[in-house]
Amino acid sequence: MMLGSVVVGIGIAGCVRMRDLLAPLPSSTAEKFSIRGFVSRRNLEDQQGVKQISTTEALSRDDIHAAFICTENTNHEEYIRQFLEAGKHVCVEYPMTLSYTSAVDLWNLAQQKGLVLHEEHIELLTPDFKQLKKDIAGKTLEEGTLHFTGGSLKRNFGFPSFSGIARLTWLVDLFGELTVTAASLVEEKENKYMKMTAHLLTRQQKPLTWIEERGPGLGRAKHIHLRFQDASITELPAGQREPVGLFMQDLVLFGRKLQGEVSAAELQEERSRILHCLQLADRIQQLSENTQA
Ligand SMILES: NC(=O)C1=CN([C@@H]2O[C@H](COP(=O)(O)OP(=O)(O)OC[C@H]3O[C@@H](n4cnc5c(N)ncnc54)[C@H](O)[C@@H]3O)[C@@H](O)[C@H]2O)C=CC1
Ligand SMILES: C=CC1=C(C)/C(=C/c2[nH]c(/C=C3N=C(/C=C4\NC(=O)C(C)=C4C=C)C(C)=C\3CCC(=O)O)c(CCC(=O)O)c2C)NC1=O
């Protein structure tokens, strides 16, 4: 059976989703999707030959089974809830929500309804990350820093521990569950500049620092300083480029979940990681807001 799909939010991510749905990876679960329309709060002409439909139509049509939520982050929660309540599977661009408790609610709703709730994590699929993970396998961490820089985000992307949750996901995927010991935020609104610093500890009580820095003219980059018992890594390794795009890899994974090809254990592990990261993001926000006041 084909999985009728709708893309919600026509920014960079939404357009890429549409492109991938229109030209799925051959012989993959991505071929099971069939795009039926897109939703936008603007009135748009056809996009890549796909027609705009209303949210009401997307929620009520029997031939629509899945929604791709690609709006700015402040709207994710409301759209996810509406589509789950309407009985549709959901793939949402990270971060799923801007609070831990709302994410727990949504996972519970998906479970009650027997629906797949999938959060995109292309940062785990990048060649550089795959290589880094291989390079540090078996090494014992002493301390580390992950410093992200990037251009200013538009409004409505949420607190930086949420908009930048991809970086936190890296740290948790590499070093396991973490705790937050301190966090602060420096913001210069008039300069569109911000720098968040979070201090974390691994289960083995090793310190990790996560810095998320954004401002006009800052290039999108990650700096790492990882010190292990017998080695240091101070540069991201360049992984082997892959023929399949990142969003397409994520689409295939979502498709595999819908086809029941992902084991319950794997689903549980992923859900735990996602909720753990959102919980850390929540804690970082709380601690930062306390230091600001
Ligand atoms: N661009 C990328 O490479 C990646 C993006 N994401 C996530 O995808 C999501 C969307 O990001 P982008 O597409 O890059 O952002 P974007 O700024 O290009 O698009 C945001 C979306 O919101 C819509 N929008 C915002 N305010 C609106 C308003 N007032 N009225 C009508 N429409 C409005 C835009 O048209 C667009 O659909 C975010 O959750 C982001 O974190 C995740 C991974 C990678
Ligand atoms: C060119 C302008 C450009 C914009 C506006 C952009 C936006 C953008 N990229 C993101 C993540 C991401 N973006 C990319 C990669 C890309 N994303 C792309 O739009 C393109 C062209 C690539 C390059 C192939 C990746 C891999 C992530 C996941 C997080 C990360 O690893 O940084 C996010 C989510 C929040 C974040 O993690 O920062 C946004 C809003 N990315 C860009 O590169």
Ligand SMILES: [Zn+2]
């Ligand atoms: Zn640095």
